[in-house]
Amino acid sequence: MIVVSVATAVLQVLITAAAILGLVIVFGRMVRRARSARRTRLAGPARRTLLALAAGDNDPAVVDALVQLSSATWWAIEPTAIALLGKVRGDAHSALVSVLERRGLARRALRDVHRHGAVRRARAAEVLGSLGHRNGVGSLHRLLADPDPDVRVVAARSLGSIGDPASATALLNSLVGPRPVPPQLVAHALMRLGPDAQSYVQAGLDHPEELVRATAVEVLGLVGAIASAGRIEQALRDDRSLEVQVRAARSLGKLGTRTGLGPLLEAVAPGRAPTLRAIATRALGNLGSGAAVPILVELLADPQYAVAHRAAYALLRLGREGHAALRAAAETGTPAAGHAQEALAILELEERRRDTTAPAGYSSASSVPQRVAGG
């Protein structure tokens, strides 16, 4: 009897709880729907004015109309204005920024970066980045060490959008520590900082942490930091980390400077680490110097498959001289011949494809350009 009573009571409690939960859900949806409908109603006429601004109309009347909108109407269209900010560039972007600044968005974002909720902080960081708000750089530097990983990611991305060169050091430092930012995001943000940030990024090559040096050397290669070529060559020769050496080799290939040839040739020497040899071999092809041809021909017969294979592809990139070397190697009947034949097959496919798309009179023969003459 007691068991039945208890079960009935429990059932009643559960049913009541389910009913309350259902009511809360229905009420929540109704509120959201009502807010959305109100927002749409309020935004209606102002949306067209906002579109005129985002379309690049430099009409001061449009700007004034948006600045003078009532708070309620602005509340309704502000999300659209922020969304459009990330979708347009040029005059349209500048006009949007101007209106959003005058409506106090940056001021609110600077306040919100200190909020308790991570979503508010992330949104504030995003807004500061979209606005390109230089006064927000200090706050964003602090958010790079935020307890929430998503906030740190947004802060890094926003620093890249703002493009203040001095942010490079803070971004590099954010790679290490108890609350790190993922390296690919840091690298991407660093790449957006522009040429003035290269000296800061180069300074990262002296950092005690391997990850910082590796990221810095890679970014220098990706942005084509020719002025840092000497320092990258030094990293390839002297850095104690294999990872940094490997990335330095890759970066030298991307930079294509004459002085990169010597360090890369040293890096492919038989005593060096296999990974480094393979990457340096490929970099020799990217460098585009005909002076690398004899070494690459030797590497075709290297006992390490990755090195021999990449030597063939490197020769493929070296134009007429490299192709002639591949043809000679393909006839030898040695293990090198297989790699050479594979590369030549690819060359043939590329030339056929080019011939079918090139305008009449254009010949694809030996059309692979040489980036560095002599060497």
Next chain:
Amino acid sequence: MTAVLIADDDPDIRDLVAFKLEQSGFDVTAVEDGLSALAAARKQTPDLALLDVMMPGMSGVDVCRQLRSDPATAALPVILLTARAQEGDVEVGFGSGADDYVIKPFSPRELVNRVEAVLARTRT
């Protein structure tokens, strides 16, 4: 009046592009997905189609391929609009038969210039 078909699932972009093109004197039809774009183009062939690449159901690249494979719309000038700026993505876009490729974020004024340039090129 020159008719332009816009397909983009993002209402902000769709409205903005429609606004700018209408302001520039074009007759605009805007739809929100690839299938609707295909249906609209087949019902009444526009002078140019401006297609977002990433759309639910059918991508802009797929719509472009379908348009090219249909004799009625094979010559329709197509501009792809996308946030995907990688070399490979651009190659896929042109490989589908698109006449131009506009990368987001874009300048609305430049977009109109591109539309006018493609129309001028395809009319000669």
